[in-house]
Amino acid sequence: MKTLSSTPDFLARFVALGSFPQDQFLPRPTFKNVVAEAFKQAMLEAYPGLKADVSHAHISQSLPSADAQPAPAPDPPSTWRLIAPSTLLIQGFIDQRTLNLSADRHRLTIDQKVENPAPLSVSMATLEKLLNEWAPQVIDVFAQALIHFWSTPSPAGxxxxxxxxxxxxxxxxxxxxxxxxxxxxxxxxxxxxxxxxxxxxxxxxxxxxxxxxxxxxxxxxxxxxxxxxxxxxxxxxxxxxxxxxxxxxxxxxxxxxxxxxxxxxxxxxxxxxxxxxxxxxxxxxxxxxxxxxxxxxxxxxxxxxxxxxxxxxxxxxxxxxERWSAGRLALALDEEALMFHFFSAQESKDFEQLVSKLPQWLTTAARADIRAYSRLLANQVAQQQSAEGKTFLDDIPTLLDFALQTLNARMQQDHPDDPVDAARIDIHDIAIQDLKMAWLTEDVMPLTEFSLTYVGGKPAAFIQVKERSGLPLPTWLNPSYIKNLLEEIDVGSLYISLLKANLVDDAEQVTKRKALFKSQLQA
Structure with missing residues (x-):
């Protein structure tokens, strides 16, 4: 069994962490949403009678004219850039510069068009003061929101x-x-x-x-x-x-x-x-x-x-x-606030590889189903670890593997100086389909499969032995040898004896295998 981690207690983390009932808690805060909400509350305190929904407000900034020559008349600019107040606040925190707003170049608006958006009745001086007061506090505001999230109980308490x-x-x-x-x-x-x-x-x-x-x-x-x-x-x-x-x-x-x-x-x-x-x-x-x-x-x-x-x-x-952008800082803060770092970089890489092999339906499954699957997976891995990777059929080969081992062992015994791998041998089984019309059929199957279907009495003339890739075979490996070999060793009967010895007769093995079988069913 592969070692999952250098930490012996690796699996305990999955057992413990697979129960996060996210749907029972408050929505997890994100940095931009928290800053936007802080701006909204500050505006409502400054302008309690403001009718507009500040949640959808933007600060519009006029764009310079593309004409190199200034206009002769002081006409208002026609094109504006819309900036979310939260972005201005975050960038103001990063740049540590005082924001300067002017009535002729800035507006607070809920209008989404960039051509001359309609301004709200808000003083730019008040808005400027508000932004400069709150920009240095955005990290603290986010921290307070996280504290509220972590400390607020669900309906279950x-x-x-x-x-x-x-x-x-x-x-x-x-x-x-x-x-x-x-x-x-x-x-x-x-x-x-x-x-x-x-x-x-x-x-x-x-x-x-x-x-x-x-x-x-x-x-x-x-x-x-x-x-x-x-x-x-x-x-x-x-x-x-x-x-x-x-x-x-x-x-x-x-x-x-x-x-x-x-x-x-x-x-x-x-x-x-x-x-x-x-x-x-x-x-x-x-x-x-x-x-x-x-x-x-x-x-x-x-x-x-x-x-x-x-x-x-x-x-x-x-x-x-390092003069980050507002988006980069928001992404970094949200990632840090998601969950604690309980796994090393290599363990995280291994976990991502595991996730890539999970069923596709998990990507759209309900949270409760994902948690249930997580617990099931953790139980199965824990069971494999406790069983040291063994199953109740451990050390018992499949029927085809047993046939291959038996055939190779007998051929090695008969011809120790001329080894042949039974896995490379095909049997061309010729049968008479219609005696009157002299119609013959030819079925090709591996020697291992043929050994399980052979019932005896078949003339050697109706058997052809060939190496799968066309290489020449030793002269002793001919239809007569194969016929005699399969009539002397009954692979099916030998396999039944193997199963009986391991699963019925040996009381100590039977007890261990029953326990493994039961634990695998429970997992």
């Missing part, structure tokens, strides 16, 4: 943030319950992880593990980079310790990397620099462990949300430094 905390809890449970994990966990390690996944509340957990204290920490980092001092919590990472006498069991867990085992806290500390993206080799790293009160997985989910918000800010800074 579950918010995306609570869903994420449950995903983390289920992910840890699925990981430590994997009895086929390599390397296997010790009983003490597994019991500690089970206690954490079953008792997420700190107070309950410490009462339960009073004799062998179990602690679950978030990891705080203080470091310095080119932008100055940084303080953060490593997103999605749980540091787990369990004291048994004078021994300290040290483990780390994240949905991205699964369970990691360490000899000591110092050993764990050596891995911290690789967990901080963009950290320079010479940057100092000071770490501390923080054990949150209350529900541990809710606090762990919060670190992932905080990381997303920090990344939004960083993308805004990059967009300014």
């Amino acid at each position: 579950v918010s995306p943030w609570l869903w994420l905390s449950r995903v983390l809890q289920v992910g840890l449970s699925a990981t430590h319950n994997d009895t086929h994990r390599q390397p296997a966990l010790t009983q003490e390690q597994s019991a500690g992880l089970g206690a954490l996944s079953g008792f997420a509340d700190k107070e309950q957990r410490l009462k339960l593990t009073m004799e062998t204290p179990l602690h679950a920490y978030l990891v705080n980092i203080d470091t310095t980079d080119a932008q100055g001092p940084r303080r953060l919590q490593i997103p999605g990472l749980a540091l787990i310790t369990r004291s048994i006498g004078e021994r300290l069991i040290v483990m780390a867990w994240s949905l991205a990397d699964g369970i990691e085992l360490f000899d000591s806290l110092q050993d764990f500390a050596q891995t911290l620099p690789r967990r901080i993206p963009g950290l320079a080799d010479d940057s100092p790293v000071v770490w501390s462990a923080y054990e949150p009160e209350g529900h541990f997985f809710q606090a762990l989910a919060q670190t992932l949300l905080d990381k997303t918000l920090r990344t939004l800010t960083a993308l805004g800074q990059t967009a300014r430094a």
